[in-house]
Amino acid sequence: MKLTIVGGGGFRVPQVWSAVGAPDAPVRIDEVALHDVDTERLGVIAAVVRRLADGVGRPPRLTVTTDLDEALRGADFVFAAVRVGGTAGRILDERTALALGVLGQETIGPGGQAYALRTVPFMVALARRIAAVAPDAWVINFTNPAGMVTEAMRGVLGDRVIGICDTPIGLMRRAARSVARLDGGAAGGAGRAGAVPAAGEFDYVGLNHLGWLRALRVDGVDRLPDLLADDAALEGIEEARLMGADWVRLLGALPNEYLYYYYFTREATARIAGSVTRGEFLADQQAGFYADAAAPGADPLAVWHRYHHEREATYMAESRPEGEGGERHAEDVEGGYHRVALDLMAALTTGRPATMILDVRNGDLVPQLPAEAVVEVGCVVDGGGVHPWPVAPLDGHMAGLMAQTKAAEQLTIAAALEASAELAWKAFAVHPLVDSVAVGRSLLDHYTQAFPELGRALR
Known part of the structure; x- marks a missing residue:
């Protein structure tokens, strides 16, 4: 193949x-x-x-x-x-x-x-x-x-x-490890440290970079409430350290780490504005890597390993609260999207079922969203394709945030495909992280100035 x-x-x-x-x-x-x-x-x-x-x-x-x-x-x-x-x-x-x-x-x-x-x-x-x-x-x-x-x-x-995305499966593995620690490392179901639970043993729903783990079952019993109640167990979960144990308990779910930008928008904006952005960090880092790897006598693989560790360890460092330090905990440095891709290819090719979290067509999974919308949910993959399993009803907060964000996403797609400046303005203005229609218009004006080719493309 x-x-x-x-x-x-x-x-x-x-x-x-x-x-x-x-x-x-x-x-x-x-x-x-x-x-x-x-x-x-x-x-x-x-x-x-x-x-x-x-x-x-x-x-x-x-x-x-x-x-x-x-x-x-x-x-x-x-x-x-x-x-x-x-x-x-x-x-x-x-x-x-x-x-x-x-x-x-x-x-x-x-x-x-x-x-x-x-x-x-x-x-x-x-x-x-x-x-x-x-x-x-x-x-x-x-x-x-x-x-x-x-x-x-x-x-x-x-x-x-x-x-595909590696953040949901990373969250799942961290939660499974923490449940295993609650059980003293006992095997079985979701309790196998680092294992991906089987179909029906967890409930994850959202959009890409906006989702929640709402249940994690072992032997038919949801252990997420026990996990949320235990300070030591939550300490082993990057998302809980990032957003605070009290907040995830109040949610009654473990949020995808990118929800930090929605729940702590003011703090995240201030931290990023006052530091090197992730894009600036990667621009410098990648320039160094490609130059060092191409240098005469260099071992490109050794150079890649050195830069790769730095890249993964500093993931979301620009948003991490003070006191967390510049690097992730060692067990969180997984960078597992390549594993997701491999598991997906293997299941489609061999027919051996695999449980995954993927970006797929909504259909009637989340009734608050259009059928053609792409959502991020638990699926079983086999030789016949991708089969999402049913999603439990969403509470008002989750459904509302997903619906408003998806509306902005679909307007953005339409603006890009129809080359419409008006749709682009509307897309910016209705996004939940933009607090003013006037700011939405300013965003459009400033982005078309920053990217002249975009300005020429949008009518």
Whole structure:
């Protein structure tokens, strides 16, 4: 089988290759094709992957190309992880919002909407090429904002495109570890430390980067109330440390870490505005990596490992409350989206069922949202595709936040596809993290000035 990675010069591509190229990988990939438009970055990442292949007995064949159709031809899976505008664009996404006193973040709020306005047209065009060149391929989308991008690509590819994210499964593993500690490390069900509970043993619902773990069952008993009541157990969960034990107890659920930006918007905005943004950090870090890895005599794999640890350990550091330090706890440095992609490919290929949390079509799962909306929910994946399981009713707070955010997302997608400045203004203005219609208009004006090509595209 052939896996094509669009965005093959991206920093985290070696993680995907390591997962699919491992001798014990649950699915056999014969060829990995890396595609990117940046030849220098593509060359560096190819060098890292070749070094990884040195330690594998039968590594997948590696092909590297800037020709999209060549990369797609014959693909069984297409993994999409691109960044339109690069890290320079991400910095503008963040700083433009911050300059107007609004949260500046890559996927949350107006920063994510500006990113989507530039990214959605590109990804829909990519979906059309996939449909033309590799119509039978499964498309795994990790391109941010993942929920909006997946929803837009579904208009071309339907159920053949699936959105993935590693934050829900990371939350699940941390919660399972903490339940196991409550039970003294006892095995069984969700209590296996670090294990993903089976279908029906948990209840997770939301949008990408906006979701809640509402139940975690062991032997049919929901252990989430016990977990929320135990200070020591909550200390082992990054999300509870980030947002506070009292707040997650009041919610009665464990929130996805990105909900910090919704629940502590003022604090997050102030911290990010007064420090180096994540985009600025990554711009410097990635410039250092690609230069160091390409230097004469350098071992690109060793260089990659060094930079990779720093990147994962400082995830969301710009928002972490004072006293938490600059790095995550060691057990939280998982960076597991490559595992999610591998598990998804294995289940679709072998037919062996896997329990996952994925970005899929809503249908009637969440009645407060349109049927075509993409939601993030628990699913069983097998040879027949992706099968979401029913979602328990949402309380008013969760349903309301999801509905308002999804309305802003769908307006953003429509604005991008219809090239409409009016829809873009409305999308900014109705987002729950934008507190004024006038600010929404200013966001549109400032983003079109920051990105002249966006200004030319929007009528």
